Amino acid sequence: MDELLQYTVTGLTVGMVYALIALGFVLIWKSSGVANLALGQLVLLFSWFTYGMLEQRGLSVWLALILVILFALALGWVIERFILRPLIAQPILSLITITLGVAYLIEGVVTFIWPKSVAGMPHIFPQNTVHIGSAVVSMEYLLAAAISLVLFILLSLYFKYSRMGIAMRATADDQLAVQACGIPVTKIFSRSWMFACVLAAVGGVLMSSIGGISYGLVETGLKSFSVVILGGLDSFLGAIIAGPIIGLAENIGGGFLTPHMWAGIKDIIPFVIIVIVMLIKPYGLFGEERIERI
Amino acid sequence: MNLPAGVRNYTYASDMAIFRTKTHWAMLLLLFVLLFTAPLYFGNHWLSVANLIGITIIAAIGLNILTGYCGQLSIGHAGFIAVGAYTSAVLTNRFELPFLVGLISAGLLAGLVGMIFGIPSVRVKGFYLAISTIAAQLIIIWVIEHWTSVTGGFDGIRVPPAEIFGIEFVSQGSQFYLIVVILIMVVFFATNLARTRTGRAFVAIRDNDLAAEVMGINLFRYKLLAFFIGCFLAGIAGSLLAHWTGFMSAENFHISDSILYIGMIIIGGLGKSVGPIFGVLFIRLLQQGITYIAPSLESTFNLTAGFTTGLGPIILGLVIILFLIIEPRGLAHRWQLFKASYRLWPFSY
Numbered sequence: 001m002d003e004l005l006q007y008t009v010t011g012l013t014v015g016m017v018y019a020l021i022a023l024g025f026v027l028i029w030k031s032s033g034v035a036n037l038a039l040g041q042l043v044l045l046f047s048w049f050t051y052g053m054l055e056q057r058g059l060s061v062w063l064a065l066i067l068v069i070l071f072a073l074a075l076g077w078v079i080e081r082f083i084l085r086p087l088i089a090q091p092i093l094s095l096i097t098i099t100l101g102v103a104y105l106i107e108g109v110v111t112f113i114w115p116k117s118v119a120g121m122p123h124i125f126p127q128n129t130v131h132i133g134s135a136v137v138s139m140e141y142l143l144a145a146a147i148s149l150v151l152f153i154l155l156s157l158y159f160k161y162s163r164m165g166i167a168m169r170a171t172a173d174d175q176l177a178v179q180a181c182g183i184p185v186t187k188i189f190s191r192s193w194m195f196a197c198v199l200a201a202v203g204g205v206l207m208s209s210i211g212g213i214s215y216g217l218v219e220t221g222l223k224s225f226s227v228v229i230l231g232g233l234d235s236f237l238g239a240i241i242a243g244p245i246i247g248l249a250e251n252i253g254g255g256f257l258t259p260h261m262w263a264g265i266k267d268i269i270p271f272v273i274i275v276i277v278m279l280i281k282p283y284g285l286f287g288e289e290r291i292e293r294i
Numbered sequence: 295m296n297l298p299a300g301v302r303n304y305t306y307a308s309d310m311a312i313f314r315t316k317t318h319w320a321m322l323l324l325l326f327v328l329l330f331t332a333p334l335y336f337g338n339h340w341l342s343v344a345n346l347i348g349i350t351i352i353a354a355i356g357l358n359i360l361t362g363y364c365g366q367l368s369i370g371h372a373g374f375i376a377v378g379a380y381t382s383a384v385l386t387n388r389f390e391l392p393f394l395v396g397l398i399s400a401g402l403l404a405g406l407v408g409m410i411f412g413i414p415s416v417r418v419k420g421f422y423l424a425i426s427t428i429a430a431q432l433i434i435i436w437v438i439e440h441w442t443s444v445t446g447g448f449d450g451i452r453v454p455p456a457e458i459f460g461i462e463f464v465s466q467g468s469q470f471y472l473i474v475v476i477l478i479m480v481v482f483f484a485t486n487l488a489r490t491r492t493g494r495a496f497v498a499i500r501d502n503d504l505a506a507e508v509m510g511i512n513l514f515r516y517k518l519l520a521f522f523i524g525c526f527l528a529g530i531a532g533s534l535l536a537h538w539t540g541f542m543s544a545e546n547f548h549i550s551d552s553i554l555y556i557g558m559i560i561i562g563g564l565g566k567s568v569g570p571i572f573g574v575l576f577i578r579l580l581q582q583g584i585t586y587i588a589p590s591l592e593s594t595f596n597l598t599a600g601f602t603t604g605l606g607p608i609i610l611g612l613v614i615i616l617f618l619i620i621e622p623r624g625l626a627h628r629w630q631l632f633k634a635s636y637r638l639w640p641f642s643y
Contacts, residue, residue, distance in 0.1 A: 029421075035420070035421035035424065037369075037424065037428075083615055083619070086619045087618065087619065090622070092420040092421065093361070093365070093367055093420075093564075094618050094622060096367060096420070096421060096424050097367075097556050097557075097560055097614070097618060098614070098615055098618045098619075100369070100553045100556060100557070100614070101553075101557065101611050101612075101614030101615040101618065102611065102615065103553065103611070104550060104553055104554075104557070104607050104610055104611030104614060105607065105608055105611030105612055105615065106611070107550065107607045107611075108604045108605065108606065108607025108608030108609075108610075108611055109604065109608060110604070111600045111603050111604035111607065112598070112600045112601060112603075112604025112605065112608060113598070113600065113604075114600065115598060115599045115600030115603070115604070219432075222428065222432070225425050225428070226429075228425075229422070229425055233421070233422075262440035262441070263440070264436070264439075264440060267436070268432065268433060268436045271428075271429040271432045271433050271436075272429075272433065274425060274426060274429040275411070275414075275426060275429050275430075275433070278414040278417075278418065278422065278425075278426045278429075279413065279414060282414060282417050282418040282422055283418075
């Protein structure tokens with residue numbers, strides 16, 4: 001029973017971070033219809049960048065975090081402006097593969113600048129532990145979940161009340177109508193990429209401060225695809241609900257199955273979920289079901 | 295534009311022929327002579343490069359049928375190649391079955407696994423399918439890494455050299471012949487597949503699946519068939535790869551390899567029969583150039599240790615991005631333009 005509680009708390013908190021990264025994906029998909037498969041590599045890049053700022057440059061935590069956010073904004077803008085914009089209105093195949101090219105490029109840059117494959121992130125969060133019932137939870141996990149939650153709320157407020165946020169939702173709804181209203185769609189595309197990169201950066205910092213920096217962060221990014229698939233591609237709510245579900249499935253399933261199965265079952269559960277969802281309910285829990293009989 | 299000046303076709307058969315003129319046949323003959331005498335002029339190093347290129351072309355042709363012709367994006371091709379490689383390795387190593395049995399069953403099993411992961415393609419397309427093939431890649435590699443009793447897990451598995459009717463293919467030269475013969479068969483098959491009913495059904499599904507279904511094409515059957523053929527060829531390539539290297543570990547089939555295969559067929563030209571050949575030649579020779587040049591650059595300019603390993607992905611990623619932006623139709627299209635201007639030269643107006 002103690003184990004179950006422990007797994008639940010860990011799963012929920014990790015799931016929140018997955019959901020955060022997944023939100024970045026949904027943002028880009030909704031506004032511009034681009035599937036960003038470079039998500040995992042972006043998470044890896046931002047984690048290493050944070051490491052570089054904190055450990056190698058020796059900056060203070062706050063300054064480093066601000067720099068990371070600025071870098072994420074800049075990178076998001078650059079990717080959209082110079083890589084995605086020339087491909088507007090191209091078939092989805094090109095849009096997916098070009099993000100794969102970006103993924104490849106980023107991976108190369110990461111190995112180029114930070115050749116060692118594993119590093120421990122300096123502690124950003126306090127290390128003390130908290131007791132919830134019989135479960136012992138590190139403060140890092142709770143803070144990660146809290147930060148994710150705050151970002152969700154901020155984002156949903158932004159989409160609800162800010163002019164730009166409303167314009168972004170409108171673009172997702174009907175691109176042509178938005179253009180007719182005089183809203184600069186390209187600006188919205190670049191805005192969504194910038195936001196998505198910031199979300200990936202925050203997710204990366206949170207994940208790496210919990211588990212250190214390694215190539216596994218790319219898999220964290222890939223795992224957030226399962227959140228996207230389960231929640232539905234075009235649903236913010238779906239991502240927020242599916243994130244903790246994936247986290248729970250991963251941790252509880254992994255925790256209880258490991259003695260009976262091959263070790264490492266934990267890492268593969270999200271991908272098995274992808275296949276199952278794809279077979280049963282391909283448009284996810286909250287995704288818009290396009291009635292398209294093919 | 296596709297025909298040399300002064301050549302006319304009088305029958306349907308001659309109109310559809312791939313090799314139409316005497317020059318074409320002479321060039322084909324020359325190519326065969328060059329290919330089959332290649333071990334005489336190439337050193338061991340370049341022969342091994344040629345072998346790798348041959349194997350990669352077979353796999354890329356499979357992906358081209360699946361993605362280029364049928365329009366089903368697969369980011370798990372390295373995983374399907376791994377299925378073939380391990381099937382062949384396990385059958386020949388642990389069960390001591392002959393190589394040909396291993397080769398064929400590698401293809402069949404990879405095709406079967408591909409079909410299983412292709413089932414979602416019946417209901418979803420585009421990004422959804424891409425994700426489910428990524429899941430396939432990760433699940434396959436995970437199973438290979440953890441099913442230690444069969445695959446050897448992280449320790450890898452030894453593979454005996456290929457052997458057909460008592461002839462052992464040990465040296466790079468002899469393996470070159472084995473690979474080239476299979477490659478020629480695969481190219482012949484793929485080029486002609488595109489012109490059959492099946493190939494045209496694939497293209498119809500890629501261009502507009504709804505229209506294809508209205509025309510009476512059974513989408514379920516043809517999409518799964520595309521997955522089967524594409525992954526069958528991946529399995530064949532995997533089997534050849536296993537017997538060529540003699541040792542398999544799951545690290546050979548990373549997800550970035552899957553991305554590279556996509557890059558290859560895009561650079562070559564999607565849905566063109568020569569596309570994979572151009573793309574693979576381009577990427578593999580580029581990789582050779584990088585591995586040749588990077589260490590010397592690193593030592594000359596005192597760069598960081600990551601330069602050599604990082605330069606490859608950086609350049610390949612950039613190449614994929616630039617090709618998609620500047621020449622999405624790939625090298626095959628450039629080749630077409632070159633042929634056209636060559637035929638009209640010097641009066642190109």
